[in-house]
Amino acid sequence: MANVLQGIQEIGSHAVDIYDYLLAGFDPRLKDYPLMQTPGPMSATLVCYLFFVLYLGPRIMANRKPFQLKEAMIVYNFTLVALSIFIVYEFLMSGWATTYTWRCDAVDTSDSPQALRMVRVAWLFWFSKIIELMDTIFFVLRKKHGQITFLHIFHHSFMPWTWWWGISFAPGGMGSFHAMVNSTVHIIMYFYYGLSAAGPRFQKFLWWKKYMTAIQLIQFVLVSLHATQYYFLDSCDYQYPIFCHLIWIYGTFFFVLFSNFWVQAYVKGKRLPKQGSTPCQNGAAVYTNGKHHENGITHGATNGSTHHENGSTHTGKMKKA
Template sequence: MLQEIQEFGSHAIEIYDYLMAGCDPRIKGYLLMQSPFPMTTILLCYLFFALYLGPRIMANRRPFQLKEAMIVYNFFLVALSLYIVYEFMMSGWATTYTWRCDIIDTSHSPQALRMVQVAWLFWFSKIIELMDTIFFVLRKKHSQITFLHIFHHSFMPWTWWWGASYAPGGIGSFHAMVNSSVHVVMYFYYGLSAAGPRFQKYLWWKKYMTAIQLTQFVLISLHATQYYFMDSCDYQFPVIIHLIWMYGTFFFVLFSNFWVQAYVKGKRLPKQNIKQCQNGTAVYTNGKTHENRNGINHGATMSNGSAHHENGSAHMGKMKKA
């Protein structure tokens, strides 16, 4: 038994050494890129906190407001995403790339090194975006922590670490540029949402956010699909193309399901409001309730023309007592 364990460990080390030997040496000097273990540890801690530790810590505590922190956070990501898009464009997509079979420039030219840098920056932005979920937990918006949310926030940084390590640039970086473009719009929306009710009149386009995300997955899949119809393409890591195609298709299905549940079946009304309606209590929310990923609920319960915000459990308790 001990010998088998030793043989397994020896084979595992050999596989690990083989995988690390294939990584691009130009990116190994960047933060957290020397080994996949620090990145994996961060993601495991994230999952542990989001799914277990955080909810237990907040179980008997009042939710944090964090309004100012969320405003700064969201608009910081707007600026970061804009910068990432610009760097991807200047590193090849708006200069030397053909938007078809674009291989990885493995040289040490300024433009090639610029692409390596923005590939790392895009990956690191996914680590920063784990704060989306932390805000949910601290504000006790547990309904927002769905399978789609958790899977997207953990799957993207884990897979992109390998993508940036092996293939920083070329045809495989298209989806990163598109994703960052979408995040400019997305986090701008969340920043306005966090800023307060006075900005509600500017947030009528929330429904189109999901449409924009669906469009990005269509573009990503179509761009990857053309690889299969080329007579020849010397892209160095075809497996990256296969994974990108599967990524675009899989997330298109997940976000399509969200679209159906949210906008076709109308399951966006909070359970509390549904119960109130069933008990004969009038609730006026201007026809809709606004929520965003940072946990801001912009629906207002109106009584005699004045808005009031109450804890869900306390409100239901008063109703029962009445």
Template structure:
């Protein structure tokens, strides 16, 4: 027992040492931004999110009628369009359209105006992931509890958690490319969701819904191809290579799974029947407003898993 106790103490000690090391590595330029003083704050918020959408919210709505929230969803979606458009612009002006080579771009840890601008937009992208938690809150208030799947919850909680470490250790450089692309995709997707939420009179403007799936595939291709350059360069001194590996795995994994959805849905034509599509606001079996979830598969704010070509809102 004493040996086991010592082993536990050693493990805890090593974890704390690693935690202290990460905090020492924290970019001092982001320490004054909200939710950046330590990972404790954002972790507490995410645990609160899980408690709300998995327990407190469903209990609160148990004996209540679902809220319609049409106006709120329209405002929310178009606000996200504006926010993500601004994020894309700032990423471009912070390096991607100015000084970056689009190859082995390192993090700039200086206090130059461009470097500080990159830090700011990286934080904005990170903070936008907390705003996107409202996607799930809308489901709870509309009593779409069965649509709040593990993958939906995992994505919405995992993205802001991992991005805290991203901008803490490496705000900018080639690792920020996927964020810029993701924000660009969100501009298109939230615009689609906003029109969908606006009602049937806007259906005639949504003829391009099929191409939303293609946009997803293009996103994963761009991210995977760009980050794959790292493995073929003779030398690239990107400061935190762990993020390169994670981004590559993420982009490739989702491209493969979402390609399967494309094949099942559009090549083999395995789409849901019309009466099943009425569960979504816009009746679209591919893109669901404020849900971003495909079953058997998931599309969550521009990132998705798809299997068997069956589609369902979350």
């Protein structure tokens, strides 16, 4: 027993040493930014998020009617559009459109105005991932439980956790390329969701939903190709090559996951809605089998039945079913 206790103490001591070593390597320019002093607050935030969306939220909503949240979702989506535009602009002005080569770009560790600008936008990108946790909370409150998939949960929790460590050590350099690309994709994505949440009068502008997944796939290809450069360069001064490895793995892994989603949704049609359900993404409209679904409303006729908004009268064969 004494040997076991001694072994546990040694393991604990090594863990503390590793933790102190990691903290010592943090970029000091981020020390005054919110939630950046230690990984504790960030980790606690993500644990609370998972607890709410996987357990507490569904239990609270079990015997309640789903919230509509139309106005809140419109404001939320278009706010993220504006924020993503600002983030892309700041990444460009902080290096990608000024001093970066788009190949091996090291992290500028100085206190120059441009370097500090990159630190700020790197933190802002990470914080936007915390804001985007609201995507899943909207699903829970609107009782769209079918949209809370493994892919959705993993993406929304894995991104902020890994990027916290990324900016803690390397706020900038070639590792920030995928953040800029991701923010560019989110301009398009949240603009789509904002229009969708605005109501049926905007549906004629939303014919391109299927291509949203294609845009995501292109994103992961670009990210992986950019990181792959590192393996073919004769020399590279990027200070944290481990992040190149992780970004390459991340891009490839999510390319596989989103490719599977594409095949299941658009090739095999396995994600077609069950009767009475709506496969919406953050309030997005979906077109399946000639029917148009918007925020739980089905427009159009099927098998001689007429569907009215907000769950009104069903007639014909659908009523018999």
